[in-house]
Amino acid sequence: MNTREIQQFVEDNIKSMHKDAKVYMIFIDLNSIKENPNASKRDYIHPGQITYILNGKDISEEELKQKQKIYMEQYSKLKTDQEKQKFVKKNPFISEQSRNLIETDSLNPEPKYLYEYINQEVECKKCKQKFSFEELQSDYITLGNDGETFSDEVCPKCGEWWCVVIQYETIEQALERK
Numbered sequence: 093m094n095t096r097e098i099q100q101f102v103e104d105n106i107k108s109m110h111k112d113a114k115v116y117m118i119f120i121d122l123n124s125i126k127e128n129p130n131a132s133k134r135d136y137i138h139p140g141q142i143t144y145i146l147n148g149k150d151i152s153e154e155e156l157k158q159k160q161k162i163y164m165e166q167y168s169k170l171k172t173d174q175e176k177q178k179f180v181k182k183n184p185f186i187s188e189q190s191r192n193l194i195e196t197d198s199l200n201p202e203p204k205y206l207y208e209y210i211n212q213e214v215e216c217k218k219c220k221q222k223f224s225f226e227e228l229q230s231d232y233i234t235l236g237n238d239g240e241t242f243s244d245e246v247c248p249k250c251g252e253w254w255c256v257v258i259q260y261e262t263i264e265q266a267l268e269r270k
């Protein structure tokens with residue numbers, strides 16, 4: 093299956109799997125909506141994963157350390173300045189290191205509002221048991237070599253995928269009701 097076929101397979105399956113599942117709208121508790129004190133704070137930065145780039149290529153920290161070690165070992169064996177200059181010219185990566193070595197922090201913007209959803213009891217289409225929507229489980233399977241499908245609506249009682257259809261109210265919708 094190619095990626096498009098997998099996508100089609102997943103969409104068809106989601107449609108058919110959701111068949112007979114009850115649709116639930118989960119509403120935001122209007123009393124819980126608060127302005128987020130950290131929203132749009134410019135200096136609020138989450139440290140992200142560090143990325144090392146060497147001569148335009150992504151490499152791992154370990155790889156970088158290994159290369160540096162080998163380089164320094166070779167470099168330290170050289171005696172004259174001439175030899176050292178020659179070596180640096182031949183192996184340009186260390187001379188470009190400070191330019192190419194980049195640490196990137198990912199910036200996760202804080203949401204404008206904080207809120208909670210009203211608890212809602214839902215019923216599994218298969219086992220007919222009732223439970224809170226918060227108990228729904230997530231699961232995924234891989235399809236072929238590069239496809240993957242998942243469900244956030246797995247029954248906590250019998251394990252049925254797409255046991256209900258959950259639609260979450262968005263904060264924009266909730267603010268209109270307020």
Ligand SMILES: [Zn+2]
Pocket residue numbers: 216217218219220221247248249250251252255
């Ligand atoms: Zn069930």
